[in-house]
Amino acid sequence: MKYGNYLSPIYRLSQRDATTVPRKISYSQWSLYERCPLSWKLNYIDGLAPFQVSIETCFGTAFHETFQHFLTVMYTESVKRAESINFRDILTAKLKEEYTRCVAENAGEHFSNPLQLAEYLEDGVAILEWFKKRRSQYFSTKNWELAGIEMELCVQASDANPSVYWYGFMDVVMRNTVTNKILILDIKTSRNGWNKNAKSDSLKLAQLITYKNYFAKQYGTPKENIDVEFFVVKRKIMEESMFPQKRIQNIRPAAGSVTQKRVQRSIDLFIEHCFDLEGNKQADKVYLATAGKGAANCKYCPFKTDYERCPKENRIRE
Ligand code: SF4
Incomplete structure (x- = not known):
């Protein structure tokens, strides 16, 4: 657990010493790979990320x-x-x-x-x-208690590989003391809130699906008892709007069993491609340069002008 954070005592027994696991992966690693496998390789195998x-x-x-x-x-x-x-x-x-x-x-x-x-x-x-x-x-506070702040997840990420662990911290986890439901919140700071594109970005939304899956696995809570929500706060609101403007957007992604399975399947494929059974990264595999539609994936990539490591002609735009 990170210093200064909160964890309700009943969850302490399910915590694992993260320093003892062979390989840790996070949502940001997996999502980077999903957008562009080559950028994952350059970052995490070649260690070139500035x-x-x-x-x-x-x-x-x-x-x-x-x-x-x-x-x-x-x-x-x-x-x-x-x-x-x-x-x-x-x-x-x-x-x-x-x-x-x-x-x-x-x-x-x-x-x-x-x-x-x-x-x-x-x-x-x-x-x-x-x-x-x-x-x-x-x-x-009526019927709700705090389960954790920056609550740690460290749990085997794929049933097919015993060495790779999902590692991350959940911003806020609440428990309803009557229904025993868990609510996992992820706080996002944003300029104007999430627009239509952000709300339909399945990879962005998948962050909370992974939290739901792995929370259930690590803490033994049935998935149907876990709700997930993005708590988006807006720095700016429209000053002259006809309607009262909210500073907070609560966004609950679709998190049913079909979505859970789809996300888990793609994490399984990521692990199968990139790690061996001891958790070593596989440098000799092929990692495609996936620029995406309109080269959207390259926009903030530190290698976008590095034509030696990511030749322009190899970039897949689809
Ligand atoms: S520049 Fe684009 S294609 Fe190349 S590694 Fe970065 S995201 Fe991938």
Whole structure:
């Protein structure tokens, strides 16, 4: 478990020491492979991925920690104490801390400026204050308890390979004390919320399907008792809209058995192609350069102008 996070004692027995497993894979690894196998190879076999940092990821981390702190206080101390939290103070401290850490990792190079940082801070405070006023619409202590914050998943990823483990952290996990239902939330910070394209991006949505499958496997909860939801927060809302604008979008992806099986099948194929039974990465396999329709997969790829490692003529556009 990451330092400073919360885990309800009843789940501790199902935790595994992640340092003892032969090979760990994550949602970001698998989704990268799904979009473009060659980019996965260049990143994870050849180790060529450059350190990438942005104000969005930096703000995202600071916001997550502030929001998660609120929920931890609310469920482990009291609603009153949580509501007395000064969001501005906490978010300012966390943003400073995270930005300093990222600059240090970025070889001391700055990637933002005071004006931009101040704008992100104000956006974050606006989201948190908006949420605080409507807290009861989103979270209640009646019949709900906190199961975990940044709750760890470390579980065999495919029945066909005993050495590869799914590894990740779930932002927020709640348990209904009456129905025993589990609700897994993934917090996403976004500029304007998710549009139609984002909501129908099956690979994006699959993140929560993997959490559902692997949570069931690791913690022994029946899948039908697990709900999953993206908790998308918007930094900007339309100022002159005719309708009241929400700062939060709750998006529940289709997570039935057909979707679960489809996602698991594609993880099985990823593992079969990329790892041997001891969990070693298979460098001698073919990894296709899949640029996708309109080269959409290349847009943020660090190798998009590296024509030596990813020759233009090999890029599959479909
Ligand atoms: S540039 Fe495009 S095709 Fe090449 S590795 Fe990156 S995503 Fe794949």
